[in-house]
Amino acid sequence: MTGIDLANGIVGAVFGVIFATLFQQPLQNAWFRVRRRSATRVRSLTYREDGAPTSTWATFSIGPLHTPALLVEGDGEQAIAPESVRVQVLDGEVVLPEEMAPWRAEIAAAEEPTQEQALDQVRPEASGGTHGRIWNGPRYAVEGVEISRTPLEEHAEVRLRLRPTDYFTFLASQQLDRRLPDGTTPRGRYLDPDRPLDAPAFLQCSFGVNVAVVTADHLLVVSRRADTVRSGPGLWGSSVNEGLSRHIDSAGRNAPDLHDVARRGMREELSLEPHEYTLTMLAFVLDVDQRQWSAHFTASLTGLTGDALRSRISRGVADRWEHQSIDYVPFRPADVTDYLLRPDRIRRWAPVTPALFHLALVHAHGRGAVERAEARAVRRLPQGQGA
Secondary structure: OOHHHHHHHHHHHHHHHHHHHHHHHHHHHHHHHHHHHHHHHHHHHHEOOOOOEOOOOOOOEEOOEEOOEEEEEOOOOOOEOHHHEEEEEOOOOOOOOOOOHHHHHHHHHHHOOOOOOHHHOEOOOEOOOOOOOEOOOEEEEEEEEEEEEOOOOOOEEEEEEEEEEEHHHHHHHOOOOOOOOOOOOHHHHHOOOOOOOOOOHHHOOOEEEEEEEEOOOOEEEEEEEOOOEOOOOOOEEOOEEEEOOHHHHOOOOOOOOHHHHHHHHHHHHHOOOHHHEEEEEEEEEEEOOOOEEEEEEEEEEOOOOHHHHHHHHHOOOOOHHHEEEEEEEEOOHHHHHHHHOOOOOOOOEOOOHHHHHHHHHHHHHOHHHHHHHHHHHHHHOOOOOOO
16 A cells, blocks of 8 residues: 555545534434424325324215215125124114104104095105105114124124114104204204214114125116105115115014015015025115115126016016116226216215125125226326316
């Protein structure tokens, strides 16, 4: 090593010590600030601006398609076994609060037929004036839904507690934003948006089943509700929708069986018999806006194609009046998602239907494939619409 090399080495070492002394701590501080800002940005994705954690009770949405459907149990991948659902009917009918009781009396006075009109009564859901007056059918109100897990497999166990009620009480309870004498509303007085599962039974006078039907040639059946039905007139909805009826679904003193209710809907709305399909329960869902509960099913036809089902329906169905048209959509994630997001559909869905079709897709195709198709569909939307 020459003298020049030694001198250069000494000078380099001195400058290295000086650089480390002057700049090491500022560089560490700058790196710490970058990491802290990155962590803050990540946290901002999971926390609201006020610093409070985002609730896990978020309602179902796909891009710009927002619904009031809350998936209480079920993700589509794992079926809910029939033996895992226990339905209990409690004694004592639902009683409206004193300040809401006059609302039911108004409905009864307007809708109950006279003796001469009794022969012209219609089914409970019919309305609109063209089919006569509404029949006050016996129904069920939801006292509570309790979810637990089996000890080893962690499969879902659901306990559904019901109380007797009737259709007029249901109509009165649907007036959630009507002013009470003190200026409040039933929604404001009795419901907490941060505790969506806590609600009195008199505000939950509806439980039904919704079925996504898929034909043997892989077409999803999508029904449009008639303009004359009371609930969701003209909206596009599930293949089959059926409400629990105390008169029909409770033989003797037995509690209703939700799978049997779904089979009744399949028979009455599409003229399908149990041996023609496989039926799978996917979820329990709550429409938090109207406080209506639903059990979601998917049904795969074992032999009937779309054309065969059209031909079957053309020969007559028991409840033809409930639907005014039917679409058949290829049962693939991309096709169904594009259909859900169509400009002429996106604001015309019954509240729990998009969640039903999503779960049916997940059950058939897997969560990953469905979520990728949904993400691509949202990205393809015109600028601004996918926000």
